[in-house]
Structures are given as C-alpha cells and as structure tokens.
Amino acid sequence: xxxxxxxxxxxxxxxxxxxxxxxxxxxxxxxxxxxxxxxxxxxxxxxxxxxxxxxxxxxxxxxxxxxxxxxxxxxxxxxxxxxxxxxxxxxxxxxxxxxxxxxxxxxxxxxxxxxxxxxxxxxxxxxxxxxxxxxxxxxxxxxxxxxxxxxxxxxxxxxxxxxxxxxxxxxxxxxxxxxxxxxxxxxxxxxxxxxxxxxxxxxxxxxxxxxxxxxxxxxxxxxxxxxxxxxxxxxxxxxxxxxxxxxxxxxxxxxxxxxxxxxxxxxxxxxxxxxxxxxxxxxxxxxxxxxxxxxxxxxxxxxxxxxxxxxxxxxxxxxxxxxxxxxxxxxxxxxxxxxxxxxxxxxxxxxxxxxxxxxxxxxxxxxxxxxxxxxxxxxxxxxxxxxxxxxxxxxxxxxxxxxxxxxxxxxxxxxxxxx
Ligand code: DSN
Numbered sequence: 001x002x003x004x005x006x007x008x009x010x011x012x013x014x015x016x017x018x019x020x021x022x023x024x025x026x027x028x029x030x031x032x033x034x035x036x037x038x039x040x041x042x043x044x045x046x047x048x049x050x051x052x053x054x055x056x057x058x059x060x061x062x063x064x065x066x067x068x069x070x071x072x073x074x075x076x077x078x079x080x081x082x083x084x085x086x087x088x089x090x091x092x093x094x095x096x097x098x099x100x101x102x103x104x105x106x107x108x109x110x111x112x113x114x115x116x117x118x119x120x121x122x123x124x125x126x127x128x129x130x131x132x133x134x135x136x137x138x139x140x141x142x143x144x145x146x147x148x149x150x151x152x153x154x155x156x157x158x159x160x161x162x163x164x165x166x167x168x169x170x171x172x173x174x175x176x177x178x179x180x181x182x183x184x185x186x187x188x189x190x191x192x193x194x195x196x197x198x199x200x201x202x203x204x205x206x207x208x209x210x211x212x213x214x215x216x217x218x219x220x221x222x223x224x225x226x227x228x229x230x231x232x233x234x235x236x237x238x239x240x241x242x243x244x245x246x247x248x249x250x251x252x253x254x255x256x257x258x259x260x261x262x263x264x265x266x267x268x269x270x271x272x273x274x275x276x277x278x279x280x281x282x283x284x285x286x287x288x289x290x291x292x293x294x295x296x297x298x299x300x301x302x303x304x305x306x307x308x309x310x311x312x313x314x315x316x317x318x319x320x321x322x323x324x325x326x327x328x329x330x331x332x333x334x335x336x337x338x339x340x341x342x343x344x345x346x347x348x349x350x351x352x353x354x355x356x357x358x359x360x361x362x363x364x365x366x367x368x369x370x371x372x373x374x375x376x377x378x379x380x381x382x383x384x385x386x387x388x389x390x391x392x393x394x395x396x397x398x399x400x401x402x403x404x405x406x407x408x409x410x411x412x413x414x415x416x417x418x419x
Pocket of ligand 1: 032095123174
C-alpha cells in the first residue's frame with residue numbers, strides 16, 4: 001500500500017500508515033463518516049485530477065473535454081435516478097458549498113430564509129452568526145418544541161413564515177435523530193410562496209436506500225447534500241432540483257461561476273461510482289441496518305439511564321446528554337472513548353449551557369460500523385462498552401475496552417467492495 005509514496009516521501013508514508021492503522025483497529029462512530037469502496041478510491045486517484053473543466057458538459061471554457069463531459073453527465077444521470085430529481089449539479093466541493101450556492105441561486109442579498117437552529121440540530125451553514133452567509137442573507141431560525149421528543153413546532157414555523165414571508169424555507173440537520181414532517185414543511189413553504197429546500201447531507205444514503213423518507217415525495221423543490229456520509233461516496237456535495245428548470249439554471253450559475261472555479265472531476269467520477277453502488281439492492285439492506293443498529297445503541301444508552309435528545313432515534317445518529325446523566329462533559333467523554341479506540345464527537349445539545357468546545361453532549365452513529373458488517377447485537381455491545389468506559393473512567397477499564405474494541409474491529413475488516 002502507498003508503495004510509491006513509501007519510496008519518495010517517508011514522512012508522509014508514516015502518517016498515512018498511521019491513519020490506516022487507526023481506521024483498521026478502531027471503531028468509527030462519527031455519524032458523518034463512512035468507509036468508501038476501493039472503486040471509489042480508484043476514481044479519486046484517477047487521471048481526471050489533472051484536468052480543468054470549468055463550465056458544464058457541452059459548455060466548457062477549456063478543450064479536451066471528451067471524457068470529462070461524459071463522466072459528469074454519467075454522475076448527473078445516476079444522481080437524478082437515485083433521488084427522483086429532474087436536475088442535478090454534482091460540482092459542489094462539499095455540503096457547505098452546496099448550501100451557499102443554493103442560497104445564491106434562490107435569493108438576493110438581504111432576502112429572508114428560515115432554517116433550523118444549530119443547537120437544535122441544524123448546521124452552521126443554516127445561518128449561524130459566525131458564518132459569512134449569515135451577513136448576506138437574513139436567517140430566521142426555528143427550534144424544536146419539545147427536546148425530549150424532537151417534535152418541531154410546525155405551527156410556530158407556519159406563523160413565523162406568515163410573518164417573515166421568507167424567500168426560502170430550509171429544512172434539514174446535522175444533529176437531529178428524528179424524521180422531519182417534510183409534507184408539513186413543504187405545505188408551509190407553498191402557502192407563503194417560498195422555495196423549499198431540504199439539506200439531506202446526513203441522511204442522503206438512508207433516502208437512497210429507502211430507509212428514510214424522500215423530501216421530493218412530499219413536494220420539496222430542491223435538496224442539497226454531501227456525498228460522503230451515509231451515501232458512502234467521496235467527500236463532496238450536490239444540489240438536486242425536483243422539477244423547476246428555472247431554479248436548476250440558477251443553481252448551475254451559482255455553483256459556477258458564482259461560487260467555485262474548476263470542478264474536481266476525479267471526485268465527480270467517484271460520485272458516479274458511489275451513486276451506482278447506492279442503487280444496488282445490497283445498499284437497501286445496508287441503509288435499513290444502519291437505522292436498526294442506531295436504535296439498538298440508543299436502547300442500551302436509555303436503559304443505562306442516559307438522557308437522549310429527542311428520546312431516541314429514527315435515523316443513523318444519537319445525541320446523548322452525558323453531562324446531566326453521567327456527570328462527564330462531552331469533551332471529556334470524546335477523549336476517554338478515543339483512548340478506548342472509539343471515535344465520536346462532542347456535541348452541543350439543545351440550549352446547551354456549556355461552551356461549544358466542551359459541551360454537554362456526544363453525537364454518535366452507525367453508518368461506518370454498519371459498513372464493517374456489525375449488526376444490532378454487536379452495536380449494542382459497543383454501546384455497553386461505551387457506557388462502561390464513561391461510567392468507570394479508570395485506566396484499567398479503558399485499557400480493557402481498547403483491547404476488546406480492537407478485536408471487534410479486526411474481526412470486522414473494512415470491506416474493499418460493496419458489489
Ligand atoms: N461535519 C459535518 C458533520 O459532522 O455533521 C457537518 O458539517
């Protein structure tokens with residue numbers, strides 16, 4: 001592995017091998033991470049990385065596009081089929097870019113947009129004051145009505161929409177374990193004449209695999225997403241439009257030349273590979289298992305007396321308030337579990353009184369564990385180990401946990417192919 005790098009760059013080789021070992025011998029529970037197939041990696045390492053191709057298929061600013069045009073079209077067609085869209089822009093370099101480009105496409109500076117509050121599960125790019133886009137557009141943020149069940153206050157959202165008359169209503173999340181009522185949000189948007197867009201970055205793979213509802217089936221106008229989380233593709237983003245050609249044209253202009261330069265065509269090729277993999281029957285099984293595994297882990301935490309935000313999970317992620325339940329901060333929990341070979345992230349909980357760098361919660365999930373072939377029984381056992389570490393916290397418990405996690409990881413190697 002990495003034979004040429006080994007010959008010419010020892011320092012980098014050692015770092016890459018360190019990361020290989022970390023991934024192989026530990027268990028990955030960050031819910032936005034996953035392992036890609038070797039076919040996806042091959043596409044990312046292809047000669048397409050050498051090519052400039054500003055523009056879109058058939059309309060480029062550089063020559064030599066015979067194959068890039070076909071690659072991008074292939075990725076677009078596969079994305080459209082997978083999600084039931086009429087238009088797909090596969091050029092966004094990540095989820096944040098996809099969101100920003102969408103705002104530029106759908107709004108003028110100063111326009112109002114409704115988005116979910118970060119501390120209630122939304123994302124930084126949904127209008128958090130630290131972002132630059134929050135200075136360009138007027139974000140009004142909504143919250144859950146009941147953090148114990150995850151219920152969104154849809155009537156309050158309707159009232160806010162009637163008062164604010166937003167240009168866009170954004171729904172979607174990066175730390176919300178429940179399904180949104182897409183139909184209700186789409187109806188509110190329709191009532192006030194707003195464009196509805198779902199940020200499905202976290203659940204795109206669950207949607208593709210039929211384990212989560214598809215916002216397009218409930219009338220949403222557009223979706224933004226990443227391609228590397230539950231969708232199990234390369235790092236990157238994408239924007240899908242259900243049927244409006246006018247909106248799709250604006251999206252294309254906003255992505256290029258509005259926001260980005262040359263598309264990363266090697267990543268686009270890798271997206272095409274991942275979309276094909278996600279269209280297979282085996283991916284349906286995978287998506288269903290991701291949710292079952294998350295529910296199994298949530299049950300162990302609940303039975304262990306840990307407060308879960310929204311009371312459980314309907315998707316791939318769990319948000320646990322470890323500070324109130326176990327008297328350990330999110331930061332300390334992240335560090336201890338890291339020592340045990342379990343990687344997850346500290347996370348703010350709704351209306352957290354602690355600071356973002358050391359909040360009250362931890363967020364974890366099952367996309368990567370499920371890719372490694374773990375089922376509900378093994379996932380429940382991982383949750384038991386986590387609780388043990390978080391409760392006892394002594395060096396002996398952590399060392400024993402690390403040994404057991406390493407054995408589990410080695411018994412479930414990262415697969416090279418999903419076909
Ligand atoms: N970093 C992504 C996540 O972990 O959810 C969102 O940006």
